[in-house]
Amino acid sequence: MIEVKGVSFTYPNGVEALREVSLTIHDGEFVAIMGQNGAGKTTLVKQFNGLLKPTRGEIFVDGVNTRKVSVATLARKVGFVFQNPDHQLFCETVEDEVAFALRNFGFEESTIKKRVAWALNLLDLTEYRETSPFMLSGGERKRVALASVLAWNPKVVVLDEPTIGQDHKQKEKLRQFIVQLIAQRKTVIIVTHDVEFVAECNSHVVLMAQGKIVAKGSAKQMLTNSALVTQASIVSPQITQIFLELADLGMPIDLINIHEAREALLNFLEVDS
Amino acid sequence: MTVIEAKGLTYTYPGGTRRALEDVSITIEKGEFVILTGPSGCGKTTLCRCLNGLVPNFYGGKLEGEILVTGLKVSEHQIYELARHVGLVFQNPENQLFALFVEKDVAFGLENLGVPRDEIRKRVDWALQMTNIENLRERAPHELSGGQQQRVAIACVLAMQPDVMVLDEPTSFLDPLGAQQIFDVISRLNKELGITVVMVEHRLDLASRYSNHVVVMDKGKVVLDGEPKDVFSSEAARLIGVGIPKATRLSQVLEMSGVRLGRVPVTSEEASQVLKEVLSRD
Amino acid sequence: MSVFDGLRFRRGSSPIHQLDPRAKFFYVIVMFVVAVLFNELLPLVVLFLIQIPFVFVARVQREWIRSLRGAAFLAIIIFGFNFLFTYLSGQYELSYVLERSFAMSLRFIVLVESFSVFFLTTSPDHLGLALEQSHVPYEFCFAFTTAVRFVPVLAEEAQTIMDAQKTRGLELERGNFIKRIRNYIPILIPLIVNAIRRSLELAEAMESRAWGATEKRTNLYVLKLKKSDYVLALLSILLLVLAVYIRLFLPVPQLGVVLRI
Numbered sequence: 147m148i149e150v151k152g153v154s155f156t157y158p159n160g161v162e163a164l165r166e167v168s169l170t171i172h173d174g175e176f177v178a179i180m181g182q183n184g185a186g187k188t189t190l191v192k193q194f195n196g197l198l199k200p201t202r203g204e205i206f207v208d209g210v211n212t213r214k215v216s217v218a219t220l221a222r223k224v225g226f227v228f229q230n231p232d233h234q235l236f237c238e239t240v241e242d243e244v245a246f247a248l249r250n251f252g253f254e255e256s257t258i259k260k261r262v263a264w265a266l267n268l269l270d271l272t273e274y275r276e277t278s279p280f281m282l283s284g285g286e287r288k289r290v291a292l293a294s295v296l297a298w299n300p301k302v303v304v305l306d307e308p309t310i311g312q313d314h315k316q317k318e319k320l321r322q323f324i325v326q327l328i329a330q331r332k333t334v335i336i337v338t339h340d341v342e343f344v345a346e347c348n349s350h351v352v353l354m355a356q357g358k359i360v361a362k363g364s365a366k367q368m369l370t371n372s373a374l375v376t377q378a379s380i381v382s383p384q385i386t387q388i389f390l391e392l393a394d395l396g397m398p399i400d401l402i403n404i405h406e407a408r409e410a411l412l413n414f415l416e417v418d419s
Numbered sequence: 420m421t422v423i424e425a426k427g428l429t430y431t432y433p434g435g436t437r438r439a440l441e442d443v444s445i446t447i448e449k450g451e452f453v454i455l456t457g458p459s460g461c462g463k464t465t466l467c468r469c470l471n472g473l474v475p476n477f478y479g480g481k482l483e484g485e486i487l488v489t490g491l492k493v494s495e496h497q498i499y500e501l502a503r504h505v506g507l508v509f510q511n512p513e514n515q516l517f518a519l520f521v522e523k524d525v526a527f528g529l530e531n532l533g534v535p536r537d538e539i540r541k542r543v544d545w546a547l548q549m550t551n552i553e554n555l556r557e558r559a560p561h562e563l564s565g566g567q568q569q570r571v572a573i574a575c576v577l578a579m580q581p582d583v584m585v586l587d588e589p590t591s592f593l594d595p596l597g598a599q600q601i602f603d604v605i606s607r608l609n610k611e612l613g614i615t616v617v618m619v620e621h622r623l624d625l626a627s628r629y630s631n632h633v634v635v636m637d638k639g640k641v642v643l644d645g646e647p648k649d650v651f652s653s654e655a656a657r658l659i660g661v662g663i664p665k666a667t668r669l670s671q672v673l674e675m676s677g678v679r680l681g682r683v684p685v686t687s688e689e690a691s692q693v694l695k696e697v698l699s700r701d
Numbered sequence: 702m703s704v705f706d707g708l709r710f711r712r713g714s715s716p717i718h719q720l721d722p723r724a725k726f727f728y729v730i731v732m733f734v735v736a737v738l739f740n741e742l743l744p745l746v747v748l749f750l751i752q753i754p755f756v757f758v759a760r761v762q763r764e765w766i767r768s769l770r771g772a773a774f775l776a777i778i779i780f781g782f783n784f785l786f787t788y789l790s791g792q793y794e795l796s797y798v799l800e801r802s803f804a805m806s807l808r809f810i811v812l813v814e815s816f817s818v819f820f821l822t823t824s825p826d827h828l829g830l831a832l833e834q835s836h837v838p839y840e841f842c843f844a845f846t847t848a849v850r851f852v853p854v855l856a857e858e859a860q861t862i863m864d865a866q867k868t869r870g871l872e873l874e875r876g877n878f879i880k881r882i883r884n885y886i887p888i889l890i891p892l893i894v895n896a897i898r899r900s901l902e903l904a905e906a907m908e909s910r911a912w913g914a915t916e917k918r919t920n921l922y923v924l925k926l927k928k929s930d931y932v933l934a935l936l937s938i939l940l941l942v943l944a945v946y947i948r949l950f951l952p953v954p955q956l957g958v959v960l961r962i
């Protein structure tokens with residue numbers, strides 16, 4: 147469980163990136179943090195594994211104050227995939243890259259082998275095992291970074307902009323993978339601008355603007371509320387936009403993804419005929 | 420009039436193991452708004468680089484096949500000659516802005532071409548105005564937000580008055596509202612100035628309303644090429660894993676459940692129109 | 702927090718900011734020469750004092766003080782060394798030694814002072830432009846402004862990379878000396894690779910904007926020497942002439958002696 151209690155954070159240059167943020171994320175919860183560029187999303191999630199410490203307020207991860215432990219200790223529990231994969235890739239092969247953290251955490255070689263193979267397979271990277279990460283395209287490098295963190299199987303996974311540069315198929319894979327993680331009672335926190343992805347995931351949503359949390363709720367509540375959506379500088383999912391126009395005909399307006407839309411339409415047509 | 424004509428482009432990066440492009444042929448007409456999409460690593464960026472000669476002039480290696488842009492054979496011209504006709508905007512705004520004032524950055528290309536100062540001043544002002552960032556002219560580019568930076572990057576290219584503007588995932592770092600504003604700017608340039616646009620994009624739900632021509636690539640090849648509604652409704656697009664707009668996807672799902680719609684919607688407006696007709700039909 | 706912080710350009714619109722970098726640079730050079738001409742305290746105090754109005758007109762007091770604070774440490778060391786060596790030689794009396802050592806550190810401070818006024822009030826862009834118009838090759842000027850533009854970016858990037866690797870269990874302070882150096886590999890490689898990738902992207906963007914199209918590049922901005930620039934240059938020349946004259950023909954009394962009168 148992650149408890150954020152009245153956290154404010156100011157960067158050394160004076161930018162006040164978080165203002166009195168309070169938030170609780172439970173075990174096994176799936177949360178998407180969304181909001182304008184510069185709203186403070188990355189700053190907030192960097193507090194979860196102690197990379198940044200609150201200027202004011204406190205953060206507890208499983209009851210432990212993040213001020214009291216090192217990043218390396220917290221990292222075992224809270225895996226963090228950075229927005230830009232190039233900030234972490236440095237090994238000669240993709241395989242070594244994925245094994246790096248496992249070696250740091252002192253896993254046994256045999257376990258490392260298994261976990262690496264597992265992670266590579268999961269993210270469709272097996273064919274690049276021996277390739278240098280630097281030779282891959284942007285989207286591919288992103289997946290390597292993802293694999294290298296998922297490999298140690300942390301309890302909480304934080305993904306900063308995981309869908310950037312990913313094609314639809316990879317996004318779908320990522321989504322299924324997240325569902326799998328949730329099924330294992332892991333906590334997944336993503337920071338994203340991808341409204342359609344969140345609508346598909348149907349996760350909880352935290353909306354941020356100007357260093358504050360504007361609202362928290364289900365994807366449905368958040369993404370269909372046009373006032374909130376505008377405040378957080380996002381747009382409603384396309385399905386929501388379509389159904390807003392159909393409200394006169396008695397259609398519900400709180401739909402966010404294809405499945406719901408299909409159900410609603412078929413129901414309507416059947417009732418009608 | 421044909422602006423871009425590529426025939427049988429095949430290319431491997433020096434040191435690369437696979438072909439990044441394989442027998443790519445496309446034709447793009449003047450004034451079109453083309454969306455180029457496809458799975459990651461399929462060669463979209465590489466194709467963009469061919470359009471102004473970065474491939475092969477800058478990257479080296481051998482480009483087989485032939486490509487003409489605004490009537491110029493790319494293989495026979497320097498990148499700086501092509502730069503007058505084709506402007507490239509890249510994904511990461513940070514690395515394409517290098518001056519310390521916005522207007523100086525916008526002027527960079529014109530300075531390189533040796534355009535007289537009065538003319539530069541005029542064109543810089545015009546480009547800033549077209550992209551709605553006149554108020555930023557004296558700011559430092561690296562102090563701006565991502566969305567503002569990307570607009571500056573567009574202005575930089577626009578100032579050179581190109582016939583074609585190529586944008587490689589220009590909005591992937593931006594929040595949706597910021598992205599929409601960028602699309603609006605690009606669309607305005609396309610409509611008002613008749614600039615041909617080629618844009619690489621994954622977020623088709625947001626972008627496809629602006630486009631009238633979609634090209635889908637897979638593993639270095641062009642696999643689909645045509646009007647948005649035809650491309651999006653094809654079975655192949657779904658199988659390759661293109662992020663078909665939800666409006667189109669919904670219509671497909673309904674058709675599969677036996678609801679006849681008659682037309683293929685691409686934007687949310689079209690979808691709600693079609694659905695209105697269906698819902699009030701009976 | 703360092704001397705460099707006190708040198709970083711702050712945007713402003715004071716008359717000092719508007720001066721041509723070439724005129725300002727000339728003034729800095731003159732200050733440099735004059736400061737080196739004298740090793741007596743009195744003229745150096747004068748040099749120190751006459752620059753203070755500039756600082757206030759330019760409204761960079763705070764940064765200026767910060768740069769002085771940064772320089773203070775070195776100034777104290779200079780003082781210490783001079784004091785030790787002159788005093789130990791045993792040829793001079795204490796008051797002279799003190800004054801001489803003090804003069805040496807003040808000379809250093811005067812140099813820092815004039816450089817800091819220059820850099821605090823001169824935008825790197827203008828500096829690049831001034832270089833360009835002084836017939837320095839354009840490639841060099843461009844490299845200069847680009848470096849200024851990207852140094853803070855790289856510093857921030859280094860921090861992010863360190864964060865990313867710490868997250869993957871890297872502990873920089875672990876192990877013996879050799880191990881600790883090796884701990885930096887996962888940080889250095891991405892940093893270098895990114896710098897290269899960045900410069901490639903930069904080069905691509907430059908190429909795409911007609912870099913190298915013609916030898917006769919034009920420029921959006923031109924620097925023109927204004928009346929105020931000539932005034933500054935003239936004042937600097939006067940100061941130089943005066944200083945040389947005093948050096949050659951007039952004895953410079955000890956400050957202590959002057960004050961006692």
Ligand SMILES: Nc1ncnc2c1ncn2[C@@H]1O[C@H](COP(=O)(O)OP(=O)(O)OP(=O)(O)O)[C@@H](O)[C@H]1O
Nearest residue numbers: 157159161163182183184185186187188189190857
């Ligand atoms: N290292 C830093 N030093 C100083 N200021 C910073 C730093 N990182 C971020 N900021 C500032 O803090 C604010 C919040 O930034 P943050 O990166 O958390 O935003 P974000 O919501 O993640 O935005 P984006 O969607 O663009 O990633 C911004 O104003 C940003 O300029």
Ligand SMILES: Nc1ncnc2c1ncn2[C@@H]1O[C@H](COP(=O)(O)OP(=O)(O)OP(=O)(O)O)[C@@H](O)[C@H]1O
Nearest residue numbers: 282283284285432435439459460461462463464465
């Ligand atoms: N500079 C390079 N050197 C060597 N190989 C490269 C280089 N850039 C790309 N490639 C390879 O060429 C192929 C096509 O890459 P490209 O960047 O064009 O893909 P893309 O469609 O733009 O992908 P993405 O959506 O991930 O940006 C990839 O397999 C990639 O590994």
Ligand SMILES: [Mg+2]
Nearest residue numbers: 187188189229
């Ligand atoms: Mg962020």
Ligand SMILES: [Mg+2]
Nearest residue numbers: 284463464587
């Ligand atoms: Mg690409």
